[in-house]
Amino acid sequence: MKSRYEVFVSRDSFKFNAAHFIAYKGFRERLHGHNYRVSVRIEGPVGNDGYVIDFGDIKRAARDVCNRLNERFLVPMRSDVITIEVGDAQVKMVCEDGTRFAFPLADCVLLDIVHSSAEELAAFVCMQLREVLPVLHERCVVALEVGVAEAPNQEARYRIDL
Numbered sequence: 001m002k003s004r005y006e007v008f009v010s011r012d013s014f015k016f017n018a019a020h021f022i023a024y025k026g027f028r029e030r031l032h033g034h035n036y037r038v039s040v041r042i043e044g045p046v047g048n049d050g051y052v053i054d055f056g057d058i059k060r061a062a063r064d065v066c067n068r069l070n071e072r073f074l075v076p077m078r079s080d081v082i083t084i085e086v087g088d089a090q091v092k093m094v095c096e097d098g099t100r101f102a103f104p105l106a107d108c109v110l111l112d113i114v115h116s117s118a119e120e121l122a123a124f125v126c127m128q129l130r131e132v133l134p135v136l137h138e139r140c141v142v143a144l145e146v147g148v149a150e151a152p153n154q155e156a157r158y159r160i161d162l
C-alpha cells in the first residue's frame with residue numbers, strides 16, 4: 001500500500017494587495033484591485049523526522065513571493081492584446097481599444113504571464129516556490145499546489161506534479 005501525506009499552509013501573512021485588469025481579444029476590464037490571499041498545499045512522503053516538509057521553509061518562501069507582488073500593478077508581459085513598453089522609469093501600455101496607461105516602473109511587477117487572472121497568478125506563484133525551494137526535491141515531494149484567492153471563496157488553484 002502506497003501512502004502519501006499532505007500539508008496545507010494558509011497564513012494571514014500570505015497576502016498581497018495589487019491592482020490589475022484582465023484583457024483579452026475584444027475585452028478589457030477597468031483598472032481595479034484585490035486583496036489577494038495565497039495558500040500552499042504540498043503532497044509527499046513523511047520523512048524520518050515525521051514531517052513532509054518544514055512549515056517554516058514554505059512560510060518564508062510564500063511571504064517573499066507575496067512581498068514582491070504587494071502594492072504593485074501586475075503587468076502581464078506576455079499579453080497578446082496589450083502593447084507594453086518598459087522604460088527606465090515607466091511602464092507604458094496601450095490596449096486594443098486605444099486606452100493608454102503609464103505607471104512608474106517601481107510601482108509595477110513585470111510577470112511572465114498572459115493574463116493577470118487568479119489562475120495565472122497561482123501558476124506564477126507555484127513556479128516561483130518550486131524555484132526557491134530545492135527542499136521540495138530533497139524531501140521527495142510529489143505535488144505542489146498553490147491557491148490564489150481574489151476574494152473570500154473565490155480562488156483559483158494550480159498544481160504541478162514534481
Ligand code: ZN
Pocket residue numbers: 020021032033034150
Ligand atoms: Zn480583478
